[in-house]
Amino acid sequence: xxxxxxxxxxxxxxxxxxxxxxxxxxxxxxxxxxxxxxxxxxxxxxxxxxxxxxxxxxxxxxxxxxxxxxxxxxxxxxxxxxxxxxxxxxxxxxxxxxxxxxxxxxxxxxxxxxxxxxxxxxxxxxxxxxxxxxxxxxxxxxxxxxxxxxxxxxxxxxxxxxxxxxxxxxxxxxxxxxxxxxxxxxxxxxxxxxxxxxxxxxxxxxxxxxxxxxxxxxxxxxxxxxxxxxxxxxxxxxxxxxxxxxxxxxxxxxxxx
Numbered sequence: 001x002x003x004x005x006x007x008x009x010x011x012x013x014x015x016x017x018x019x020x021x022x023x024x025x026x027x028x029x030x031x032x033x034x035x036x037x038x039x040x041x042x043x044x045x046x047x048x049x050x051x052x053x054x055x056x057x058x059x060x061x062x063x064x065x066x067x068x069x070x071x072x073x074x075x076x077x078x079x080x081x082x083x084x085x086x087x088x089x090x091x092x093x094x095x096x097x098x099x100x101x102x103x104x105x106x107x108x109x110x111x112x113x114x115x116x117x118x119x120x121x122x123x124x125x126x127x128x129x130x131x132x133x134x135x136x137x138x139x140x141x142x143x144x145x146x147x148x149x150x151x152x153x154x155x156x157x158x159x160x161x162x163x164x165x166x167x168x169x170x171x172x173x174x175x176x177x178x179x180x181x182x183x184x185x186x187x188x189x190x191x192x193x194x195x196x197x198x199x200x201x202x203x204x205x206x207x208x209x210x211x212x213x214x215x216x217x218x219x220x221x222x223x224x225x226x227x228x229x230x231x232x233x234x235x236x237x238x239x240x241x242x243x244x245x246x247x248x249x250x251x252x253x254x255x256x257x
Contacts, residue, residue, distance in 0.1 A: 063087040066155070088155075091148045093124060095161055096139040104165050105129050111144040115159035122146050122153065126163065165214060168221075175234040176220040180241040185209045188226060189233040189240045205233055205240055 067084035070076060093113055097105060109126045124146035133140050144161070146153065179186050192204040210225030226232070233240055 057082065059085045061085065061087060088151050089147070089149055091146045091153050093144040093146050093161060095142040095144060095163070096137065097142050099133045099138045099140055102140040105142060105163065110164040112162045112164065113146060113159055115153055115157045118159065172222045172226055172228055173219045174222055174226070174232050176215055176218055178232045178234040178237050179210070179212060179220055180237055186212050189237055191231040191233065207244060
């Protein structure tokens with residue numbers, strides 16, 4: 001009895017042994033059956049009161065049943081999990097972040113997520129960052145929380161996620177392929193302002209060292225070295241880099257001269 005009393009207490013259903021022993025057998029069974037139910041809730045079962053061998057189950061939290069390990073009429077005991085209940089109004093999004101990008105993560109950063117087959121983006125925030133990297137994949141696990149009031153996002157769904165590191169209203173961005181590594185610095189090839197002044201004008205691109213910020217897919221941010229509106233070579237910039245290297249043999253880093 002003491003073990004059963006402790007089990008009930010652990011479940012948040014305190015019961016007094018003295019009070020139960022003072023009751024008759026039918027009253028004692030009903031008192032145990034209605035543990036955890038308010039009087040008004042128990043009255044809902046009054047029109048069709050279950051027999052003593054059947055006990056109504058009450059979930060400790062709001063949600064929907066997402067898994068069931070029992071069928072009607074099956075005999076069960078107190079150690080078995082019968083149902084799994086989840087509140088799907090808020091979902092966890094698990095992210096695998098490359099270890100070299102992990103130092104940029106900060107709790108509370110905005111996260112945008114688009115599940116497979118989903119038209120729009122969902123937004124949440126970064127809630128947890130692992131302190132351990134996976135030894136095989138070299139990824140750091142992070143978790144974001146996403147609101148899901150309509151239940152459209154389903155458990156186990158894959159998709160594309162973006163972590164917003166910072167937002168710049170007037171950032172200078174260029175195609176990522178326009179940025180070349182010159183041995184000691186990153187460079188871009190900037191088109192001369194007089195490129196189209198006359199048909200006979202020399203077609204010149206100037207090498208310009210730059211400091212690269214965040215890369216996002218096909219685009220890269222330039223935080224120093226390039227002005228808004230300047231035109232850079234993107235496709236074919238590796239050809240210009242090859243010519244630069246040929247002309248700078250033995251002279252050190254051509255982009256920093």
